[in-house]
Amino acid sequence: MNEFDDMLKYLRMNSWEELFSDIPKEVWKKGIDIEAMDEISVYRYAKELAAKNKDIFDMPNFLGAGIYTHYIPPAVLEIVGRSEFYTSYTPYQPEISQGMLQVQFEYQSVIAELTGMDVANSSMYDAHTSLGEAARMAYRINKRKEVLVPENLYWEKESVLKNYIAGLGMSVKKYPLNERGMVALDKLQELVNEDTAMVYVENPNFFGVIDEGVDEIKEMLGKAIYTVGVNPLSLAVLKPPADYGADIVIGEGQILGNPISFGGPLLGIFATRKQYVRKMPGRLIGETVDADGRRAFVMTLQTREQHIRRGKATSNICSNEALCAVFSVAFVAYYGANGLKELAKRNMDNARMLMEKLRSAGFNAPIFDAKHFNEFLVELPKNPHEISKELLKHGVHGGLPINAGCYRNVPNSMLLATTEMIREEDMDKLVSALKEVS
Amino acid sequence: MYQQAKYNEPLLNEIKGEEEKEISVDVPDKLKRKSLNIPNLEEWQVVRHYTRLSQMNYGVDINTYPLGSCTMKYNPKLNEEIAKWFSYLHPYQEESTVQGALQIMYELQEMLKKITDMDGFTLQPAAGAHGEFTGMLLVRAYHEYKGELEKRRNVLLPDSAHGTNPASAAMAGFNVIEIPSNEKGMVDLEALEAATDDTTAAFMITNPNTLGIFEEEILEIAKIMHKNGALLYYDGANLNAIMGITSPGIMGFDIVHLNLHKTFSTPHGGGGPGSGPVGVRGELVDFLPVPIVRHDGEKYYLDYNVKHTIGKVRSFYGNFGVMVKAWAYIKRLGGEGLKNATIRAVLNSNYLKERIKGYYELPHKDLRKHEFVVKPKNARALDVAKRLLDFGVHAPTIYFPLIVHEALMIEPTESENKETLDKFAEIMLQIAKEAEENPEILKEAPHNTAFKRVDEVLAARKPVLTWKDKR
Numbered sequence: 001m002n003e004f005d006d007m008l009k010y011l012r013m014n015s016w017e018e019l020f021s022d023i024p025k026e027v028w029k030k031g032i033d034i035e036a037m038d039e040i041s042v043y044r045y046a047k048e049l050a051a052k053n054k055d056i057f058d059m060p061n062f063l064g065a066g067i068y069t070h071y072i073p074p075a076v077l078e079i080v081g082r083s084e085f086y087t088s089y090t091p092y093q094p095e096i097s098q099g100m101l102q103v104q105f106e107y108q109s110v111i112a113e114l115t116g117m118d119v120a121n122s123s124m125y126d127a128h129t130s131l132g133e134a135a136r137m138a139y140r141i142n143k144r145k146e147v148l149v150p151e152n153l154y155w156e157k158e159s160v161l162k163n164y165i166a167g168l169g170m171s172v173k174k175y176p177l178n179e180r181g182m183v184a185l186d187k188l189q190e191l192v193n194e195d196t197a198m199v200y201v202e203n204p205n206f207f208g209v210i211d212e213g214v215d216e217i218k219e220m221l222g223k224a225i226y227t228v229g230v231n232p233l234s235l236a237v238l239k240p241p242a243d244y245g246a247d248i249v250i251g252e253g254q255i256l257g258n259p260i261s262f263g264g265p266l267l268g269i270f271a272t273r274k275q276y277v278r279k280m281p282g283r284l285i286g287e288t289v290d291a292d293g294r295r296a297f298v299m300t301l302q303t304r305e306q307h308i309r310r311g312k313a314t315s316n317i318c319s320n321e322a323l324c325a326v327f328s329v330a331f332v333a334y335y336g337a338n339g340l341k342e343l344a345k346r347n348m349d350n351a352r353m354l355m356e357k358l359r360s361a362g363f364n365a366p367i368f369d370a371k372h373f374n375e376f377l378v379e380l381p382k383n384p385h386e387i388s389k390e391l392l393k394h395g396v397h398g399g400l401p402i403n404a405g406c407y408r409n410v411p412n413s414m415l416l417a418t419t420e421m422i423r424e425e426d427m428d429k430l431v432s433a434l435k436e437v438s
Numbered sequence: 439m440y441q442q443a444k445y446n447e448p449l450l451n452e453i454k455g456e457e458e459k460e461i462s463v464d465v466p467d468k469l470k471r472k473s474l475n476i477p478n479l480e481e482w483q484v485v486r487h488y489t490r491l492s493q494m495n496y497g498v499d500i501n502t503y504p505l506g507s508c509t510m511k512y513n514p515k516l517n518e519e520i521a522k523w524f525s526y527l528h529p530y531q532e533e534s535t536v537q538g539a540l541q542i543m544y545e546l547q548e549m550l551k552k553i554t555d556m557d558g559f560t561l562q563p564a565a566g567a568h569g570e571f572t573g574m575l576l577v578r579a580y581h582e583y584k585g586e587l588e589k590r591r592n593v594l595l596p597d598s599a600h601g602t603n604p605a606s607a608a609m610a611g612f613n614v615i616e617i618p619s620n621e622k623g624m625v626d627l628e629a630l631e632a633a634t635d636d637t638t639a640a641f642m643i644t645n646p647n648t649l650g651i652f653e654e655e656i657l658e659i660a661k662i663m664h665k666n667g668a669l670l671y672y673d674g675a676n677l678n679a680i681m682g683i684t685s686p687g688i689m690g691f692d693i694v695h696l697n698l699h700k701t702f703s704t705p706h707g708g709g710g711p712g713s714g715p716v717g718v719r720g721e722l723v724d725f726l727p728v729p730i731v732r733h734d735g736e737k738y739y740l741d742y743n744v745k746h747t748i749g750k751v752r753s754f755y756g757n758f759g760v761m762v763k764a765w766a767y768i769k770r771l772g773g774e775g776l777k778n779a780t781i782r783a784v785l786n787s788n789y790l791k792e793r794i795k796g797y798y799e800l801p802h803k804d805l806r807k808h809e810f811v812v813k814p815k816n817a818r819a820l821d822v823a824k825r826l827l828d829f830g831v832h833a834p835t836i837y838f839p840l841i842v843h844e845a846l847m848i849e850p851t852e853s854e855n856k857e858t859l860d861k862f863a864e865i866m867l868q869i870a871k872e873a874e875e876n877p878e879i880l881k882e883a884p885h886n887t888a889f890k891r892v893d894e895v896l897a898a899r900k901p902v903l904t905w906k907d908k909r
């Protein structure tokens with residue numbers, strides 16, 4: 001007798017159907033009409049589908065807009081590929097999960113170093129949901145209902161934000177940027193009042209602009225929460241937002257070592273000041289000791305979370321993006337402070353080199369007179385979506401097309417990102433192709 | 439006897455590396471960073487550090503992980519390999535350059551429809567709870583469209599529900615009302631009927647429920663909801679118990695979220711990433727988030743034209759890397775394979791329950807689905823859990839569901855064979871015996887893990903949350 005029948009017999013059952021005798025016959029299903037494939041066939045089929053895509057190694061692309069294609073060192077992949085890490089789950093039993101707990105604590109520490117904030121949680125789903133959670137947290141702190149966001153907030157982020165705050169009856173209002181693509185400070189000042197729950201500023205912002213006014217905002221806010229959205233790699237060379245008064249810092253952690261992977265998994269960065277830690281969403285790992293007095297780590301301040309507070313929790317998040325945090329901390333450790341600074345510089349230098357090449361070819365780039373990090377807008381003479389498609393015929397993929405009228409003061413243009421994956425020859429290819437199709 | 443690796447591994451910032459260097463960058467002076475406190479190490483130092491840490495961590499690849507409600511099944515390596523082939527694609531690439539990726543999403547949507555008998559799917563939510571929240575936003579949008587959101591303020595759920603259910607409903611702005619369970623561990627129908635009226639927006643439930651008990655009155659429950667104009671929401675965390683046997687669609691559910699990281703074998707990654715697709719039926723398809731992947735007979739494309747869409751719940755299209763793994767898993771198993779996985783998961787669960795039930799109390803009824811909940815007779819659930827670790831197996835979920843005090847929630851999954859289950863049962867029996875004869879050994883457990891019992895109270899009393907904090 002095989003073990004299946006053996007086990008059924010142990011249960012005094014004659015057939016497997018008896019295992020489901022509590023399921024009313026009216027709801028039984030006829031089976032699922034999906035054909036099985038053997039392992040090699042699945043492998044081959046997936047290979048065929050992978051071959052239908054053109055990734056950045058097949059064709060250079062200049063896409064960013066929130067997530068970026070960076071090189072992932074094999075050492076990072078090797079670390080994340082340890083199955084002790086990736087086949088574990090939430091460290092509910094800390095004694096047997098110290099490895100993951102320490103890594104998560106290191107991740108929180110690395111984010112705290114980069115942002116300058118006191119605490120970071122061990123991950124949100126992505127930057128967009130971090131923004132939604134930040135607005136909800138602002139409401140918990142000051143009970144106010146209006147969120148001020150920049151006029152160039154990307155529509156996807158705005159949509160996620162609105163969905164996150166709808167249940168609280170909060171609303172979103174936009175403040176304008178000035179002619180350099182930075183926060184129009186005087187206009188923002190006029191909009192801040194007793195209803196303002198939170199002011200959200202991005203640095204670098206959606207247009208890649210490094211905003212020089214970010215240190216003049218905190219003083220105009222009173223009780224409103226100052227939330228800054230960052231590119232974490234830029235923080236290797238830019239002043240940490242804590243130093244200019246941020247109450248909450250959010251950002252896209254994918255940038256630190258996570259494969260871009262068609263947009264997910266991503267990693268929402270979420271950091272704040274110690275005074276607000278009990279209002280924070282998400283999991284927190286804390287230091288403690290074990291029964292022998294050895295330093296150890298454990299999930300802590302859990303009374304904020306859904307499994308204890310249920311309907312009154314600070315957030316519903318349960319499964320998070322812990323493994324993406326492992327990617328990030330391994331990436332940061334691999335590069336170190338010096339390597340991260342070099343990498344940030346290389347990204348910036350690439351942007352400047354591409355701007356120069358575009359200008360020499362007669363293009364207006366960047367559109368805004370400002371320092372940029374690794375992304376900027378180039379003006380185009382016709383519909384950028386058409387141009388984007390035509391570029392493909394020249395073996396190069398452009399950046400994100402932006403139609404005139406989408407943003408005030410922005411003509412037909414393309415948002416170009418330049419990470420370390422872009423070589424000078426790729427830039428030349430893009431510039432000459434752009435010239436031809438324009 | 440089991441012995442986990444044990445190192446006194448320093449924190450990353452305590453490892454000695456090279457000096458920090460200054461570099462000159464072209465950023466405005468007042469925004470220039472002065473220093474960054476991250477060590478500068480060699481690659482081998484980094485790899486050794488994290489390899490040692492990994493050895494002090496327990497995963498499904500080491501041994502059984504019967505963490506109830508989490509479906510810690512084996513994660514086939516084929517899926518891991520395939521997912522890597524899609525690592526360097528940007529989601530905003532022109533559709534003509536990502537046809538393979540879009541095809542995978544499309545096929546996954548279609549396969550999930552067949553498994554659940556729902557009419558439309560979004561793959562955007564990043565985890566189960568995120569799927570629930572998306573579902574609650576759909577409930578909002580639907581009632582708003584019908585002009586009834588003002589009065590439909592209440593979401594009902596059983597007292598055995600997972601914490602994310604009330605949290606998600608509350609986040610979407612609903613009042614949460616708990617419905618008691620009866621002595622059989624099922625929803626008390628009378629209480630449900632009494633609580634349901636035209637203020638009810640939805641009823642959220644998982645079936646089988648968190649006790650591993652199938653809600654036999656599910657059709658009646660659906661009738662009560664629909665009669666009152668309310669929607670029925672399926673928490674798909676427990677889908678592993680019913681694949682191919684029944685489906686949320688057949689049972690009358692309107693909205694369902696799935697956990698690809700549970701039912702469809704994608705690894706849990708130390709807490710995530712997950713993926714929480716949401717399926718709906720009927721007119722609710724017009725409310726789904728955008729974009730939806732469609733096929734026009736020739737090519738795959740992203741459709742942003744959804745009539746009453748709620749917009750977006752997350753950036754881009756969701757946790758694509760996780761979708762690829764789930765897609766490969768479903769392709770490999772096929773419909774029959776999924777059904778067999780369910781049958782085996784339920785067989786394993788009942789077999790294990792039968793083997794230990796004389797030694798642990800089994801409240802409510804006998805027949806369970808993919809998981810079951812017991813309580814120790816002479817010990818705390820916490821101590822039993824810690825003692826289990828000494829034998830090189832992971833502990834079950836403890837203290838959940840809340841309606842069973844000292845709950846041990848055990849979900850063996852289909853991945854385990856009889857030998858593993860027998861061993862686990864024997865360990866459970868030995869611990870039951872120890873609880874009577876030598877309770878100290880439980881209270882002092884674990885002994886064989888990298889660390890002894892960890893002080894949670896101290897961590898919460900004086901929070902040290904980064905290496906910048908000094909204890």
Ligand SMILES: Cc1ncc(COP(=O)(O)O)c(C=O)c1O
Pocket residue numbers: 317318319506507508565566567568600602603644648673675676697712713714
């Ligand atoms: C019954 C139940 N519902 C919902 C969830 C939430 O899923 P996730 O952790 O993916 O957010 C879980 C798992 O944690 C669960 O067990």
